[in-house]
Amino acid sequence: MKNKNLTYYFLILLAVSFFSCKKEGEYHSITDKIEAESKPYHGKLTSDELLAGSELMEITEGKHTFLILERKGQIKSFACIECHSKPVTQMKSLDGQKAHWDIKMNHANSEIINCATCHNGKDMNNLNSLTGKNIDFNLSYKLCAQCHSSQFEDWKGGAHGKKVAGWAPPRASMTCVNCHNPHSPGYETRWPVQFNTQKGIERKEGLDH
Amino acid sequence: MSENKKWHSLDLGLNKKKEASGACGCGKSQGSCNSQEEELSADEFYEAAINASIGDERQRDGFEQVFDVKMDRRTAFKKLTASLLIGAGAVSTSCSVVAGDDTKEKAQIDWEEQFKGNYKLMNDEEKQGTINRLMRSYELRTGKNISMTAENAEEDVLFGYAFNISKCQGYMDCVSACVEENNQDRNSQMQYIRIHEMKDGEGFKFDKADDNYYHEVPAEGHFYLGTQCFHCDNPPCVEVCPVQATWKEEDGLVVIDYDWCIGCRYCMAACPYDGRRFNWSKPEVPANEINKNQHYLGNRMRKKGVMEKCTFCVQRSRKGKNPACVDACPTGARIFGNLLDPNSTIRWVLENKKVFRLKEDLGTEPKFWYFMD
Amino acid sequence: MSQFKVLKSLVIDSLDTITKGSIKYHIWMGGLTLVMLIGMYCYFIQLDEGLSVTGMSDSVSWGLYISNFTFLVGVAAAAVMLVMPTYILKDIDFKQAVLIGEGLAVAALIMCLAFVVADMGGPSVLWHMIPGIGVFNFPNSMLTWDVIVLNVYLFINISIPFYILFRHYQGKEAMKKVYVPGAILSVFWAVAIHLVTAFLYQGLQARPFWNNALLGPRFLASAFAAGPALIILVLAVIRSFTAFRIEDRTIKKIALIVTVAAQINLIMLVSELFKEFYAPTHHSESAYYLFFGLHGKNALLPWIWTAIPLNVLATIMLTFGKLRNNLKVLYFCCFILFVAIWIEKGFGLIVPGFIPGPYGKIVEYLPTGIEIGVTLGIWALGAFVFTILAKTAIGIELGELRYKDKNSSAS
Numbered sequence: 006m007k008n009k010n011l012t013y014y015f016l017i018l019l020a021v022s023f024f025s026c027k028k029e030g031e032y033h034s035i036t037d038k039i040e041a042e043s044k045p046y047h048g049k050l051t052s053d054e055l056l057a058g059s060e061l062m063e064i065t066e067g068k069h070t071f072l073i074l075e076r077k078g079q080i081k082s083f084a085c086i087e088c089h090s091k092p093v094t095q096m097k098s099l100d101g102q103k104a105h106w107d108i109k110m111n112h113a114n115s116e117i118i119n120c121a122t123c124h125n126g127k128d129m130n131n132l133n134s135l136t137g138k139n140i141d142f143n144l145s146y147k148l149c150a151q152c153h154s155s156q157f158e159d160w161k162g163g164a165h166g167k168k169v170a171g172w173a174p175p176r177a178s179m180t181c182v183n184c185h186n187p188h189s190p191g192y193e194t195r196w197p198v199q200f201n202t203q204k205g206i207e208r209k210e211g212l213d214h
Numbered sequence: 215m216s217e218n219k220k221w222h223s224l225d226l227g228l229n230k231k232k233e234a235s236g237a238c239g240c241g242k243s244q245g246s247c248n249s250q251e252e253e254l255s256a257d258e259f260y261e262a263a264i265n266a267s268i269g270d271e272r273q274r275d276g277f278e279q280v281f282d283v284k285m286d287r288r289t290a291f292k293k294l295t296a297s298l299l300i301g302a303g304a305v306s307t308s309c310s311v312v313a314g315d316d317t318k319e320k321a322q323i324d325w326e327e328q329f330k331g332n333y334k335l336m337n338d339e340e341k342q343g344t345i346n347r348l349m350r351s352y353e354l355r356t357g358k359n360i361s362m363t364a365e366n367a368e369e370d371v372l373f374g375y376a377f378n379i380s381k382c383q384g385y386m387d388c389v390s391a392c393v394e395e396n397n398q399d400r401n402s403q404m405q406y407i408r409i410h411e412m413k414d415g416e417g418f419k420f421d422k423a424d425d426n427y428y429h430e431v432p433a434e435g436h437f438y439l440g441t442q443c444f445h446c447d448n449p450p451c452v453e454v455c456p457v458q459a460t461w462k463e464e465d466g467l468v469v470i471d472y473d474w475c476i477g478c479r480y481c482m483a484a485c486p487y488d489g490r491r492f493n494w495s496k497p498e499v500p501a502n503e504i505n506k507n508q509h510y511l512g513n514r515m516r517k518k519g520v521m522e523k524c525t526f527c528v529q530r531s532r533k534g535k536n537p538a539c540v541d542a543c544p545t546g547a548r549i550f551g552n553l554l555d556p557n558s559t560i561r562w563v564l565e566n567k568k569v570f571r572l573k574e575d576l577g578t579e580p581k582f583w584y585f586m587d
Numbered sequence: 588m589s590q591f592k593v594l595k596s597l598v599i600d601s602l603d604t605i606t607k608g609s610i611k612y613h614i615w616m617g618g619l620t621l622v623m624l625i626g627m628y629c630y631f632i633q634l635d636e637g638l639s640v641t642g643m644s645d646s647v648s649w650g651l652y653i654s655n656f657t658f659l660v661g662v663a664a665a666a667v668m669l670v671m672p673t674y675i676l677k678d679i680d681f682k683q684a685v686l687i688g689e690g691l692a693v694a695a696l697i698m699c700l701a702f703v704v705a706d707m708g709g710p711s712v713l714w715h716m717i718p719g720i721g722v723f724n725f726p727n728s729m730l731t732w733d734v735i736v737l738n739v740y741l742f743i744n745i746s747i748p749f750y751i752l753f754r755h756y757q758g759k760e761a762m763k764k765v766y767v768p769g770a771i772l773s774v775f776w777a778v779a780i781h782l783v784t785a786f787l788y789q790g791l792q793a794r795p796f797w798n799n800a801l802l803g804p805r806f807l808a809s810a811f812a813a814g815p816a817l818i819i820l821v822l823a824v825i826r827s828f829t830a831f832r833i834e835d836r837t838i839k840k841i842a843l844i845v846t847v848a849a850q851i852n853l854i855m856l857v858s859e860l861f862k863e864f865y866a867p868t869h870h871s872e873s874a875y876y877l878f879f880g881l882h883g884k885n886a887l888l889p890w891i892w893t894a895i896p897l898n899v900l901a902t903i904m905l906t907f908g909k910l911r912n913n914l915k916v917l918y919f920c921c922f923i924l925f926v927a928i929w930i931e932k933g934f935g936l937i938v939p940g941f942i943p944g945p946y947g948k949i950v951e952y953l954p955t956g957i958e959i960g961v962t963l964g965i966w967a968l969g970a971f972v973f974t975i976l977a978k979t980a981i982g983i984e985l986g987e988l989r990y991k992d993k994n995s996s997a998s
Contacts (some may be wrong), residue, residue: 035447035579039372039553039561046555048368050534159587163559164378164567167546172373173534176559184546192545197386200428203403207644207950208426332715332722402639410946421872421947441946450793456730457715458722474722476715477638477708480730482648486793488945492648492708494639518637519708576792 046174055170056177062143069161072177074169076143083142085129093126111189123148123187149181316354323351333471333510334461338366345510352515360506362514365532367465373526373581374466374553376563377440380587381547384409384431384438391542392442395527396513397505399497406491406524407442407539418572440548441572442539443468443489443524444580451481451490460521466553466581467526469511475520482521486573487580490523526550553581593990597756600988601979608978611828616974619967626964629957630705638708641958646950647941651958652706654933655965658813659695659702660737660784661806661932665814666692666744667777668844674770680837686980687825688818689748694973696741701965729787736780743773748976752983757990781806788940795870796940799862805855806932811848813928815841816921821973823918831981835914842917846905849924853902876949877939884942886951890934897927 032038060075077083088104089096112118120126125133132140132148140147150157159165160178167184169177181187330344341364349362389407398404410423414435423439432438445468452461452468459474460481482490496518508514509529516522527537531550535541540548551560563569567585574580608616633640643650669688672678704710715721716734725731747769754761785803792798819841826833863874877887901924910916943949954962982988 035553035581036564038447039564042370042372042554043556043561044370044554045557046370046552048370050368050371050532052534055535155587159567162562162566163549163551164376164563164585165381165546165587167543168536168559171533171535172531172551172558172560174555174557176557179546184544192383194430194432195385197384197428197431199386199390201403201405201426204426207646208948209951335722408946419947421869421943423946425946425948450791453727454730454791456724456728456734458724459715474712474715475709476712478703478706478730479648479708480728480787482645483788483941484791484793486945488645491645493637494641494644495637517709521708578792 048173050173052170052173052175052177056175059169059177061169061177064144066161072169072175073143073146073180074177074183076145076180076182080142083130089129093120093129108188111191112187145182145187146180149187153181320351320354323347323354327351327473330473332458332474334458334474338364341366341510348510348514356501358501358506360504360508360514362508362510363529364510365528367463367467368532369464370552370554371465372553373445373531374551374560374564375445375526375582376549376560376567376569377582377584378547378549378587379437379439379584381545382409382438382440382543383545383547384411384427384433384436385544387542387544388440388539388548391538392524394503395505395530395538396525397497397499397508397515398491398522399493399495399516400500400503401498402494404491404493404497404522406489407440408488410439410441411436412439439584441487441489442582444487444571444578444582445524445526447579447581448577450484450486450576450578454480454484456480463511465532467511467528467531468523469525469528470521470523471511472514472516472520472522477519477521479521486576486578490521492521493518593753593757596990597753597988600756600990601975601982604982604988605975605978616971619971619974622967623964623971626961626967629960629964632957633705633961634710640955642953642955644950644952646944646948647938647952649706649937649941650952651933651954651962652702654937655962656699656702656706657784657788657806657937658929658932659699659969661781661810661928662814662817663692663695663699663737663740663744664777664781664807664810665818667774668811668815668848669818669841670770670777671774672840674767675774678840680834680840683831683833683984684818684822684837684841686748686751686984687821687977689744690973690976690980691814691818691821692744693741693748693976694969696737696744697972698965698969699737700741701968702962705961705965729783729790732783733780733787736776736783740773740776740780743769743776747773748980752980756983756988778807781810788936793945794873794940796873797936799859801855801859805852805859808848808852808855809928809932812845812852813925813932815845815848816925816928819845819921820918820925821977823914825977825981829981830985838914838917839912842905842911842921845921845924846902846911849898849902849905852928853898856898872943872947873939876942877935881943881949884949884951886953887934887939890930894927894930894935897923898931901927 032041056072060078061072062075063070063072082088110118110120121133122135123132125131125137125139128139130142132142132145134140134148135151146157146160156165160181163176163178166181167179169179181190327344327347331340333341333344336344345362345364349360352358352360386409389405389409392398392407393400393405396406398406408425410420410425411427411431411433412419412423414437416422418439427433445462445466447462447466449462449468455461456478457474457476459476460468460470462468477492479492482492493516497516499515504515505513507529509525509532512525512528527535527539530537536550540550549560549563551558553560553564555561563585564583569583569585571580571583641650641652666685666688669681669685673681673685704713707713716723716731718725723731725735747766750766750769751761782803785806788794788797789799789802819838822833822838822841825831860874863871867875872881875881876884877891879885880888901920904910904916904920905924911920938952942951979988
């Protein structure tokens with residue numbers, strides 16, 4: 006009698022273990038797996054090679070340390086003081102060719118923002134914080150972060166913006182001005198780059214839906 | 215090449231230049247082998263065999279799939295025995311002294327490719343062997359070189375993806391970048407990525423969403439959500455494949471061995487995310503548009519009658535790059551990275567944004583998260 | 588050795604039998620051959636151009652082929668309805684019909700395999716599925732289970748009748764202790780093949796239309812209605828064209844089986860419809876599409892609204908003993924029931940599983956001419972195989988085919 010019971014228990018155990026141990030080392034969910042196997046990556050894959058051609062600089066913001074693209078070298082007419090030898094007010098009164106004719110401000114509205122919000126008329130080589138402190142052109146993101154604090158948080162963490170190279174460390178992020186024109190930061194509407202004609206045929210749809 | 219292969223190999227006098235003509239080892243009786251040669255010279259026979267199976271592909275170049283089989287309708291019957299014929303052709307040409315070295319080599323490669331094993335079970339040497347053959351075969355047939363690699367999964371890497379619904383504007387740059395990167399069939403306009411245009415205020419109404427819009431975007435009162443293969447951690451497609459032609463790699467990528475797939479499309483029925491595509495006819499890519507940086511499991515040329523899907527651009531991601539869609543996205547809506555690295559940006563997104571996945575109740579555990587600003 | 592000689596003689600004799608016959612027989616076989624050739628031609632076109640010549644697409648990735656496969660697995664399984672009473676319950680009535688039933692199962696299985704091969708994208712690499720040489724994803728993939736159970740069932744259904752006929756051919760009685768265990772096994776196996784085939788669909792969480800617990804039982808019920816219905820029709824044909832005696836009682840008993848199975852099938856259908864339409868969720872979209880059309884797309888409506896009335900009509904008529912026992916009415920009922928279940932299991936089950944797609948997109952499916960050609964070709968193949976098997980079996984059972992021991996007559 007006892008023997009028989011034992012056999013049953015054994016069989017049940019076997020069945021249970023068969024179903025529960027379907028695969029070895031499997032986690033209950035992907036988050037468990039990520040938690041359990043989490044470990045800073047120092048493998049052989051790096052983005053060094055991809056980044057080799059870019060001028061980069063390292064910044065530390067809060068807990069995050071990463072590379073960003075150097076900016077000054079990318080601005081064609083830098084340094085600004087080569088032209089802006091006098092304060093802006095004086096230059097405006099001068100006759101002759103207007104510079105920066107292509108810049109159209111489309112960023113918030115004129116009650117909130119104007120040229121002087123960001124540019125220091127007395128020191129054109131630097132940007133100007135809201136409290137009148139100098140901000141280097143290379144660190145222009147600090148200027149944006151003054152108003153766009155939530156975007157800044159996301160950007161630091163990596164949820165906002167793009168990377169310069171691949172996923173592999175070191176991390177090199179594009180800064181605000183690499184994607185947004187600071188004078189007109191919004192994205193334009195445009196046509197999608199492609200249209201799939203086959204899909205429409207398959208679904209027997211007209212083009213005018 | 216390697217000594218202990220997992221498939222039937224036929225050493226046809228490429229390594230040993232001369233073989234006893236009697237031992238042609240085509241698997242058939244010697245009589246049938248010889249009787250073929252009575253009617254045709256070895257060269258002619260090889261031509262016939264290749265023509266039956268490959269047809270004019272040798273002359274056309276570029277998009278022609280390396281081992282795809284193309285033939286005239288009238289010679290359709292030969293098609294059924296194409297592999298046998300190639301084998302026989304390989305034997306007859308390599309046994310013969312007259313056949314050119316190129317012809318012999320092609321036949322040898324075709325034979326070995328036809329009867330190679332499942333990539334999943336190959337060791338590194340065998341993997342290298344097959345990609346070398348595929349590259350050489352492409353070179354022999356088109357006169358052009360491709361670079362194909364077979365990188366394995368890296369240790370301590372698990373790929374994951376996040377998609378920012380607030381950021382996507384529906385430009386579809388990702389879709390065309392994907393098509394160009396992955397050499398997808400241009401005729402059927404196969405696309406791995408779908409961008410669904412949804413109405414604000416209606417939630418995720420996929421059935422009412424339009425994934426084939428053509429108007430200026432972003433459209434007023436709409437938002438955009440992209441789908442593709444989610445590389446599930448518990449992928450139903452892998453479970454159902456009868457021949458293990460699709461599987462999950464160590465770094466989380468769900469991949470397909472195009473040469474092992476039998477085209478039953480069971481995986482397609484099993485995928486809840488519309489992540490898989492089938493080559494209903496021969497995939498074609500114009501010669502000048504072919505991406506020549508290929509991976510065996512990724513964007514190498516496919517043939518007709520096999521499955522394919524997004525691989526998170528394995529040819530790029532295993533070199534440390536981002537998938538093409540991530541790089542192409544002008545709005546930064548796409549984030550890719552290593553889930554196991556606590557310093558990666560994808561991990562920051564998972565830990566700090568309100569993320570969710572599609573159809574989580576199915577228990578498929580996708581490694582593709584959505585979030586909003 | 589002598590067994591081989593008998594076998595050789597059997598093969599020669601049966602070849603002799605199947606090549607001789609009335610004009611009608613020759614026309615029948617010639618017609619089937621023609622349809623098979625047309626089917627082959629269509630298949631070559633499909634091989635050449637790829638599956639793009641079919642109506643299938645990335646959205647509806649299984650169509651007419653897999654529908655027919657599913658249906659025919661049911662027909663094959665139904666042979667058990669005859670095996671069980673004959674061999675196990677010792678009901679003598681069925682003895683005549685059982686060989687026919689098993690022959691039908693063999694033909695159906697061959698058609699199943701042909702449909703699966705026709706549906707493959709790469710038939711030249713099918714060897715990847717052979718255990719040992721290829722890689723067999725057992726037990727994870729239900730398709731591998733299906734391959735195993737179908738082939739074993741084919742083996743059982745070939746070997747049992749073969750053994751019986753082989754003995755009868757020599758004028759000996761078949762030994763019960765040899766074939767009854769096989770017959771019992773085949774009873775369980777028949778249920779298994781159809782249940783496993785149902786699990787093929789039932790196990791897909793991606794397709795809510797299939798992913799319900801009733802699918803397997805409903806498969807069985809509809810199979811046990813459609814299969815014996817086909818057997819009745821075949822018996823009727825055999826009765827009128829050959830000297831093979833099949834009693835009315837046998838046919839009426841099979842009709843009873845058909846009736847009960849059709850009733851159960853109808854109850855399950857009602858249960859399914861109730862669930863889909865009383866409290867519809869987005870999982871009911873497929874059912875809505877099937878029965879009423881969705882967003883103006885309604886390609887399946889004519890099919891399903893043909894099938895349902897036929898099914899109901901046949902079941903009601905069969906339920907009344909008076910009607911059922913009238914053979915003319917019975918044949919008519921069996922025919923419409925067969926058609927109804929064929930539609931229900933094909934266009935009514937496989938296709939709507941894919942519509943709407945995973946993201947609610949509707950791509951409709953209609954088979955192309957080439958697909959229909961291949962399908963007809965495979966049905967002709969099945970009929971051809973069955974005719975050969977039945978003709979030989981009937982010949983042996985009638986005593987027209989008997990082994991003549993040349994050695995003994997010479998000496």
